[in-house]
Structures are given as C-alpha cells and as structure tokens.
Amino acid sequence: MFDKLIESNSVQADFKGRSRYFLVSSVVVGILFLAAVVASLYAADIDIGTGEFDMSRMLAPEVVDAPERVEDEPARAVASAATSELPRRNQNMQQVAESPADIPAGVSTVQNTSKARPYGRSFEVGDGPESDGSSVRGTGIGPGSGGSEKATGLAEEIASAVKPVESTEPPPVRKAGPPPIKSLGVINGRAINLQTPPYPPHALAVGVQGDVSVQVLIDEEGRVISAKAIDGHALLRPTAVNAAKRTRFIPTQLSLKPVKATGIIVYKFKRN
Numbered sequence: 001m002f003d004k005l006i007e008s009n010s011v012q013a014d015f016k017g018r019s020r021y022f023l024v025s026s027v028v029v030g031i032l033f034l035a036a037v038v039a040s041l042y043a044a045d046i047d048i049g050t051g052e053f054d055m056s057r058m059l060a061p062e063v064v065d066a067p068e069r070v071e072d073e074p075a076r077a078v079a080s081a082a083t084s085e086l087p088r089r090n091q092n093m094q095q096v097a098e099s100p101a102d103i104p105a106g107v108s109t110v111q112n113t114s115k116a117r118p119y120g121r122s123f124e125v126g127d128g129p130e131s132d133g134s135s136v137r138g139t140g141i142g143p144g145s146g147g148s149e150k151a152t153g154l155a156e157e158i159a160s161a162v163k164p165v166e167s168t169e170p171p172p173v174r175k176a177g178p179p180p181i182k183s184l185g186v187i188n189g190r191a192i193n194l195q196t197p198p199y200p201p202h203a204l205a206v207g208v209q210g211d212v213s214v215q216v217l218i219d220e221e222g223r224v225i226s227a228k229a230i231d232g233h234a235l236l237r238p239t240a241v242n243a244a245k246r247t248r249f250i251p252t253q254l255s256l257k258p259v260k261a262t263g264i265i266v267y268k269f270k271r272n
Contacts, residue, residue, distance in 0.1 A: 087123040088131045090114050180259055181217075182252050187263030190249050192222065197243035197267055203235035204271065212240040212267045220258035222249040230264070240267045 095116040115130050117123055188194060203209075212232030217225045227244040229237035244265050252261035 087118045087121060088128060089117055089123055089125055090127065090130060092117055092125050180254060182254055182259055182261045184252065184261050184263035186266060187216075187218075187249060187261075188265055190263070191265075192248045192250060194265075195243040195246045197239040197269075199269060200235055200239050203233070203269070206235070207271065208233050208235050209269050209271050210236070212236045212269065214240050214244040214265045214267065216244050216247075216263060216265060218249050218252065218261045218263065220251060220260060222251045224249075225260075232267075233269075236267075236269050240265075243267065 091114055093112075093114055093116050118132065184190065210233055212229060214227050214229050214237075216227045219225050224245050224247055227241045229241050232240065244267075247265065249261075249263075251258045253259065
C-alpha cells in the first residue's frame with residue numbers, strides 16, 4: 001500500500017506562490033515607508049535658531065583729526081593770570097589794617113569790587129581777573145609799591161599785640177568712680193559668726209541633701225548687703241540665703257582702706 005504512494009506537487013506550487021506574494025508586499029511596504037520618511041523631512045520646519053541672527057560687517061572707525069583750538073589773546077591772558085603763582089590785583093590798594101598813606105578827599109558811594117593787596121606777600125598788578133596765587137615769595141608788598149619795610153613792621157606790631165588769652169576758669173573736677181569691690185572666693189573662714197541654717201522639714205522628709213552655694217555682697221563694716229543662692233537644691237536654698245544674710249564677716253581692706261567685697265558661702269546639708 002505504502003509502496004504505491006505518489007508525491008503530489010500541489011503543496012510546493014502553493015508555497016512558491018505565497019513566497020512571491022510576501023516578497024512583493026515587503027518591497028512595496030519598504031518603498032512606501034521610505035517615501036513617507038522623506039516627505040516628513042521636507043514637510044518639517046527644522047529651526048536651528050538662526051532666524052534672529054543679523055549678518056553685519058565689522059568696519060574700522062574713521063579717525064578724524066580734531067581741529068586745533070584757537071584761543072584768542074584775552075582768553076590766554078585770563079588763563080595765564082589764573083595759573084600764575086603770584087597773587088594778582090588790578091590796582092595796588094592798601095588793606096584796612098595798614099596806615100593810610102593817602103587820605104581820600106571825599107566819600108564814595110560806589111562799591112569797590114577790587115581786592116586789597118595780600119598782606120606780607122608779593123603780588124602782580126595788571127589787567128585781568130584777580131587771583132590769590134599759589135605760592136609765597138618773600139614779605140614784600142609788590143613791584144613798585146615801596147612798602148615792604150612798612151608791611152614787615154606792621155606784621156611785627158600785630159604779632160606783638162596779639163597775646164594768648166589766659167583762662168581764669170578752674171580745671172575741671174575729676175569725678176571719682178564707684179568704690180572698688182574685691183572678690184574673695186569662698187569666705188566661710190572669714191566669718192565672725194557664721195550662721196547655721198536649719199534643715200527644712202519638707203526637704204528632710206523627701207530625703208534631699210547636698211551643698212548650697214550662696215553669693216553674698218559685704219559692705220565696708222562686714223555686714224551682708226545682699227545674698228543669692230547660685231547652686232544647690234531648690235528646697236534647701238531659701239533657708240541657706242536667710243542664714244547668709246545674718247552672718248558677719250571681717251571687714252575687707254584694700255590699700256589700708258575698707259572696701260566692699262563679694263564671696264561665696266557654702267552650706268552642707270547632710271542627713272544623719
């Protein structure tokens with residue numbers, strides 16, 4: 001029976017037809033995909049950020065020679081007068097402190113705008129703005145004035161007439177500061193009658209014990225002015241402060257003078 005089997009070629013023919021179909025379909029799909037990618041690239045607006053760039057060209061600035069400034073003669077005269085080292089005056093006019101050489105014949109109501117000649121300094125007389133100069137040369141009055149000796153003598157008279165005013169007020173009284181306070185540390189041994197505080201019943205009932213430190217301020221006579229507990233149990237502090245206030249100490253001296261002192265009294269509370 002099996003010897004007479006005959007192989008059919010229909011299955012192989014169907015397989016060849018299908019493979020050709022799948023090959024053609026794959027090629028068509030690939031071509032369509034590439035076309036779609038190319039079309040999307042052309043359609044996309046690819047912006048690299050150069051839309052706002054302006055192309056410009058760097059040009060060297062043109063160098064223009066500045067025109068030479070021409071000053072007129074009056075301006076130069078004013079500049080030279082302003083930069084002169086010597087004071088400049090329009091006229092040789094005496095100062096008020098000097099003895100008048102020429103007494104005026106009348107009284108003028110017109111304001112004088114000129115400055116008096118500088119005292120004890122050389123100066124220039126001429127047209128132009130008046131200035132005080134920048135240096136001192138000698139003690140002369142000026143060219144052609146003939147009054148250098150007079151000015152020197154006047155300066156000596158003024159210097160001798162001006163004398164320092166002696167103050168008649170008494171020197172200020174220096175106020176004395178607060179008296180010094182000497183720190184003594186633990187002062188149990190300096191006590192004349194060290195008061196012993198009673199053991200508080202409520203502290204004894206709860207079994208409280210330990211040391212209590214009381215800081216005291218002692219006056220010049222050895223009495224306690226103030227007392228404050230700075231260490232110890234809260235139940236033991238009030239009775240220790242009351243005992244410290246009743247204690248007397250040896251007066252403290254500094255440079256053989258009684259002064260105030262501060263110290264610490266230590267009370268020991270211990271149950272028997």
